[in-house]
Amino acid sequence: MKGMEELVDLYFRPGRLPHLWCPGCGNGVVLGALLKAIDAEGLEKDDVAVISGIGCSSRASGYVDFNTANTLHGRALPISTGLKMARPELNVITLSGDGDCSAIGGNHLIHAARRNIGLTLVVFNNSIYGMTGGQYSPLTPRGSRATTAPYLTIEPSFDILALAQAAGATFTARATTYHVPILVDVLRKGIRHEGFSIIEAVTGCPTNYGRQNKLAAPAAMMEWQKEHGVMKAAWDKLDEPAREGKFPIGVLYERTDLKEYTKAYDEIIERAQAGKEAASA
Amino acid sequence: MSRVLLMQGNQAVVEGAIAAGVRFYGGYPITPSTEIAEGMAKRLPEVGGKFMQTEDELAGIGTVLGASLGGVRAMTATSGPGFSLKQEMIGMACSAEIPCVIVDVQRVGPATGQPTSPSQGDVMQARWGTHGDHWLIAVSPSSVPECFDLTRRAVELSEKYRCPVILLMDEVIGHMRERIELPDSYEGLAAARRKQPDVTPEDYLAYADTDGSKVPAMADFGSGYRWHVTGLVHDETGFPKGTPAATKNSQDRLRTKLEDHEDDIVQTEHYRTEDAEIVVVAFGGAARTAYEVVDMARNEGIHAGLFRPITIWPFAERAVRELAEKTQCLLVHELNCGQYVREVESAVQGRASVRLYAKYDNEPATPDELLAEIREAEKTIKGAK
Numbered sequence: 001m002k003g004m005e006e007l008v009d010l011y012f013r014p015g016r017l018p019h020l021w022c023p024g025c026g027n028g029v030v031l032g033a034l035l036k037a038i039d040a041e042g043l044e045k046d047d048v049a050v051i052s053g054i055g056c057s058s059r060a061s062g063y064v065d066f067n068t069a070n071t072l073h074g075r076a077l078p079i080s081t082g083l084k085m086a087r088p089e090l091n092v093i094t095l096s097g098d099g100d101c102s103a104i105g106g107n108h109l110i111h112a113a114r115r116n117i118g119l120t121l122v123v124f125n126n127s128i129y130g131m132t133g134g135q136y137s138p139l140t141p142r143g144s145r146a147t148t149a150p151y152l153t154i155e156p157s158f159d160i161l162a163l164a165q166a167a168g169a170t171f172t173a174r175a176t177t178y179h180v181p182i183l184v185d186v187l188r189k190g191i192r193h194e195g196f197s198i199i200e201a202v203t204g205c206p207t208n209y210g211r212q213n214k215l216a217a218p219a220a221m222m223e224w225q226k227e228h229g230v231m232k233a234a235w236d237k238l239d240e241p242a243r244e245g246k247f248p249i250g251v252l253y254e255r256t257d258l259k260e261y262t263k264a265y266d267e268i269i270e271r272a273q274a275g276k277e278a279a280s281a
Numbered sequence: 282m283s284r285v286l287l288m289q290g291n292q293a294v295v296e297g298a299i300a301a302g303v304r305f306y307g308g309y310p311i312t313p314s315t316e317i318a319e320g321m322a323k324r325l326p327e328v329g330g331k332f333m334q335t336e337d338e339l340a341g342i343g344t345v346l347g348a349s350l351g352g353v354r355a356m357t358a359t360s361g362p363g364f365s366l367k368q369e370m371i372g373m374a375c376s377a378e379i380p381c382v383i384v385d386v387q388r389v390g391p392a393t394g395q396p397t398s399p400s401q402g403d404v405m406q407a408r409w410g411t412h413g414d415h416w417l418i419a420v421s422p423s424s425v426p427e428c429f430d431l432t433r434r435a436v437e438l439s440e441k442y443r444c445p446v447i448l449l450m451d452e453v454i455g456h457m458r459e460r461i462e463l464p465d466s467y468e469g470l471a472a473a474r475r476k477q478p479d480v481t482p483e484d485y486l487a488y489a490d491t492d493g494s495k496v497p498a499m500a501d502f503g504s505g506y507r508w509h510v511t512g513l514v515h516d517e518t519g520f521p522k523g524t525p526a527a528t529k530n531s532q533d534r535l536r537t538k539l540e541d542h543e544d545d546i547v548q549t550e551h552y553r554t555e556d557a558e559i560v561v562v563a564f565g566g567a568a569r570t571a572y573e574v575v576d577m578a579r580n581e582g583i584h585a586g587l588f589r590p591i592t593i594w595p596f597a598e599r600a601v602r603e604l605a606e607k608t609q610c611l612l613v614h615e616l617n618c619g620q621y622v623r624e625v626e627s628a629v630q631g632r633a634s635v636r637l638y639a640k641y642d643n644e645p646a647t648p649d650e651l652l653a654e655i656r657e658a659e660k661t662i663k664g665a666k
Contacts, residue, residue: 013509016520046505051347054512062509062520067502069350069510072373078307078340082347082355085331086305087503090351108343111336265331272326 001184007035011045013065020059024210024218026177026203030124031060033180033201034093037187048091051080053105055097056131056205057124074105077112080119088262091120091191098125098139102158106138109160109198110167116195117261122187123160123198126205134208145212164198165253171197172253176225177204179249186251194260202229202247282465290428290454293461294384295320297432298356300464302471303382304330305355307344309337309363312396313452314386317358338366345381346374350510352501354436354472358384361403362392364410371445372411375535377510378443378488378497380475382435385447386455389643398643399452399566401616407447408594414532416539418546419447419594421565425459431591437472438546442538443496449593451616453566453645475499482506487519495538539595548591549600553579557586559658560604562625563614564590566645571614574651583659593621598628605632610658614638614651634661 002010021027038048048066052058054073061068067090071079080094101109101123112119128146129135136146136153139160144153161172171193175183183201190197204210204221215221228246230238235248288296294317298306306321322332331348335341341357348355359367364385374381387403389395403410407419418438422431432448439446464470478485478498487508488497497517500506513521514528539546553575554560561571571587578585588604588611590597605611611633613622622637629635638654640646 045507046503049502062511065507067350067507069377070512071346071510072343072369072512075339075343075370078335078343079347079350081333081340082305082307082344082349083351083502084347085333085344086348086351086353086355087501090503107336108340111340269326269329269331272323273329 001036002039004032007032007039010039011035011064013063016063019063021056022207024204024206025056026126026205026221027057027060027124029177029180030057030122030183030201030203031063033183034122034187035064036184037191040184041188041191043091043191047089048093049083050093050095051076051083052095053097053100055100055129057097057126058095058100060095074100074103074108076100077105077108077119077121081112081117084117084119084262085265088118092118093191094119094121096121096123097130098123098127098160099129099137102138102160102163109164113164113167113169113196113198115261116168116170116258118194119196120190120193121196121198123200124203125160125200126203126209128205128209130205130208134212144209147212161198161200161252168196169198169253170195170255170258171251173197173251174200174202174247174249176202176229176249178222178225179229182249189251193254194256195258283462284465285460285462287458288425288461289316289456289458290422290425290450291316291386291456292320293425293428294358294432294448294450295324296463297429298382298436299324299328300429300467300470301354301433301436303354303356303436304328305345305348305353306330306357307333307335307348307355308341308357308359309335311360311363313388313455314358314360314384316455317384317386338363339370342367342370342381342383346370346379349379349381350502352504354380354440354474356382356384356436358386360386360388360396361390361394361406364403364406368410369412371417372413372415373512374445375411375415375417376512378499379510380439380443382432382439382446382448385449387449387451395643397452399616399645400641401451401565401567402620403449404593404615404617405620407449416536417445417447417594418442418539418592419449420591421449421593422454423565423568423589424454425457426461428454429461429463433470433472440472440475441496442542442546443475443499444539447594449565451566453569478506486517488515489517490534495534495541543595546592547595547597547600549597550589550591552587552589554586554588554604554608556584558584558609558662559612559655560586560588560608560610561612561614561651561655562588562590562601564593564621567614567616567640570646570648570651574648574655577648577652578655583655585655596624596628601625601628602632605629608633609662610634610636612636612638612654612658614640614646614654616640616645
């Protein structure tokens with residue numbers, strides 16, 4: 001696998017750095033892992049589209065040399081869906097943050113998953129709205145402090161992968177910015193997966209989550225990820241009390257027996273062109 | 282060769298879109314536009330295109346923008362409440378200059394209003410519904426055959442000027458059945474595609490005005506030209522640049538992109554206006570009654586005429602001003618409480634009197650009702666003499 005410097009030369013757009021992320025932010029680690037995965041999978045730059053929503057992590061699309069769009073808050077998935085329908089041969093990678101994807105874009109998440117459309121969704125989960133300065137998201141752990149939760153959050157957080165799986169996603173995986181090789185591995189598998197894949201990348205926001213929650217040092221956030229992320233195989237052997245506060249990492253769910261959406265759509269075209277409206281199933 | 286059919290306005294929109302080369306539709310059902318979605322669901326796959334019924338109105342236009350980035354002519358349709366939901370994305374399409382067509386078959390509003398009754402209450406929403414300063418095009422058909430023609434034209438304009446084009450209909454036009462003559466083959470009717478880059482990918486600047494037209498060439502995603510789309514203020518490279526100069530340059534180009542081409546964009550129709558003293562100004566469904574009423578008024582000796590904006594945005598300011606120079610009264614008739622009349626007043630600036638016949642009771646005006654308004658206008662003019 002190529003080194004980061006070589007990957008930067010290969011995949012970063014000249015003149016677009018420095019990025020806007022804070023010192024200690026994990027977003028660069030996630031983006032680096034994504035580039036490693038794209039490179040390892042041997043994808044051509046022309047054949048990759050990176051579509052993002054709005055938020056700190058969504059700025060990633062502007063830095064990298066693919067067909068890219070930094071779209072609207074919550075709407076990366078519909079725009080990715082339309083592009084995939086127009087150009088099924090493209091590898092469409094959607095980048096979204098926890099707020100972007102699970103709050104304002106939550107409806108699009110469950111329906112993209114339900115359709116099993118061949119997008120690779122990477123959710124940068126930093127547990128907070130970073131760009132607007134630290135408001136709580138649906139993935140902020142209950143009991144956290146946020147600028148909009150000065151008395152701590154009372155809302156339970158989503159397990160976004162369980163949500164996506166229940167909605168019909170055929171590939172779910174999680175890793176953290178501490179577990180980079182695992183992150184690269186699950187991103188590769190997610191890209192290779194033909195249907196809808198979602199990869200949750202647990203990342204740290206020392207500035208806007210950490211400072212409010214006694215985790216201001218980036219290293220402390222990495223430590224937290226190391227201590228709380230448990231490999232799927234080990235996780236499966238833990239009993240409920242041992243799982244408390246921890247989360248599984250690795251590929252959590254995959255099935256390949258369901259047809260990808262754009263491929264299924266080709267059957268509609270065949271039926272229509274054969275001149276027959278479908279008899280009901 | 283052609284075939285003569287009895288067809289609904291919404292169906293004619295579908296056929297116009299197919300003829301124009303629209304090959305993607307994403308949308309959500311809403312009365313009184315639903316027949317467009319149903320028609321596209323049937324027709325698109327027949328011609329190798331794709332239809333999606335999305336989870337909501339936002340995804341409807343979102344998928345349209347995505348498909349358009351991929352190089353496919355794309356369209357959605359809705360009615361007032363859904364049009365409101367699509368507005369944020371229309372702003373994105375204005376800023377990033379993504380061609381798309383949005384049909385709004387207007388019904389009475391706000392809120393659920395009267396879903397199966399006609400209105401022209403969205404005429405200002407069509408122009409100013411999205412946020413921020415922005416420029417776009419809206420056209421409004423008055424008949425079923427014109428639904429076909431203007432849908433084609435909407436696609437053409439959106440591709441040519443890289444902006445959202447609103448096809449603003451109303452329930453009467455959408456649901457009315459009328460005679461239409463359609464060509465047997467749509468060959469040669471596809472709207473010209475957006476301008477493609479004539480430089481190598483290395484030299485391609487996604488938002489550069491390379492030929493003075495103010496409209497940058499737009500490469501398809503996946504074509505080998507890798508570029509960046511953003512809703513942030515950007516310079517000719519397409520990457521965010523928020524300096525005062527870059528911001529002003531960007532806004533100036535987006536504005537003059539349409540202003541410079543108004544002769545091409547703005548279409549209007551004059552009916553018996555040459556010697557008219559009273560000119561009815563009406564568009565879309567409201568204009569239908571007016572042709573007959575103008576004839577009725579003429580039979581009574583009233584010098585009446587009709588001016589019909591076909592392109593309703595940008596506003597036909599010059600044509601209205603010229604009309605005001607040579608007539609005495611502009612009688613604006615619209616199916617709302619009076620929205621477009623303000624544009625007319627602002628263009629006329631006292632050169633003629635401007636009267637409003639606002640109809641907002643769920644029903645289009647009958648010829649007698651409109652004729653009565655013309656008679657009233659005539660009395661005022663004669664009284665003033």
